[in-house]
Amino acid sequence: MTITAAMFDFSGTVFRLEQDESWLADLTDDGGAPLDLEAQTELMRRMTAPVGQVAQFDDEHQHAWENRDLDVDLHRKVYLDVLRQSGVPDLAQREALYQRLIDPAMWTPYPDTEAALKGLAGRGVKVAVISNIAFDIRPAFRARGWDAYVDAFVLSFEVGAIKPQPEIFQAALDQLGVTGPEALMVGDSEEADGGARALGCAFALVDPLPTSERPDALLTALRTHELR
CATH class of the missing domain: 3.40.50.1000 (HAD superfamily/HAD-like)
Known part of the structure; x- marks a missing residue:
């Protein structure tokens, strides 16, 4: 046919979603040190992987992960947790990066x-x-x-x-x-x-x-x- x-x-x-160095320049780890290039690259991989689980979650966040693409709030919830597990402990930094990731103008x-x-x-x-x-x-x-x-x-x-x-x-x-x-x-x-x-x-x-x-x-x- x-x-x-x-x-x-x-x-x-x-x-x-291309890695933009300016997005990640201010990110710091638990000790206040800037994330190195390897950590930045892994962070972006986790945020854009089309399939496969990118982190380990408790039951609440596992539910959010499995349903993240069906619900705006669950998507935000679980990806903020992914960022936390990827070495970004500061909530304000996680929120700022997440907003860039979901902005179509950034793609x-x-x-x-x-x-x-x-x-x-x-x-x-x-x-x-x-x-x-x-x-x-x-x-x-x-x-x-x-x-x-x-x-x-x-x-x-x-x-x-x-x-x-x-x-x-x-x-x-x-x-x-x-x-x-x-x-x-x-x-x-x-x-x-x-x-x-x-x-x-x-x-x-x-x-x-x-x-x-x-x-x-x-x-x-x-x-x-x-x-x-």
Whole structure:
């Protein structure tokens, strides 16, 4: 069946939260010393890992972790705890960093995101962005005028389902008005994004490399599936 729709993950696929040294410059450990580069890198990895548990939690925070992408308050609760366990003991510092992490303006698009979205829209291919997330990512697209190329934003905290649950993919398909075999899912997680295969979607895996190291993975994925 001809593919007439493309669905994209957000983090690590079309945008990436890049490490900004200015965010971390004032962070200090229990002894008041600045976090070293290794600690900073691990902190950012924990905050952006698409799958897998990044820390050990008590029962209360374990519940928050398992449901973080379904509820704004639980997301904040557990990631503040992740930051604490990652060597940021000061609550004010944790709060400040967390607010940056959930600000869509702080996220960097991949070099070919605009070309991929604009090209699909120009060909009449329907586009959705599907994300396990607890904050609104639409402003990142609106700020660049790219929301004009996206037919549906399907966010876990709005639809009450998380990838790889089929319900979140089905919600996107329904909004696009297509069936699974008519859609391609592009994402950086075989486990989460690859769940679209259960509904018959094609799947293309991209590597969540820094944006400077991944110039054209989206265009290559679309070309491979004859969408560009």
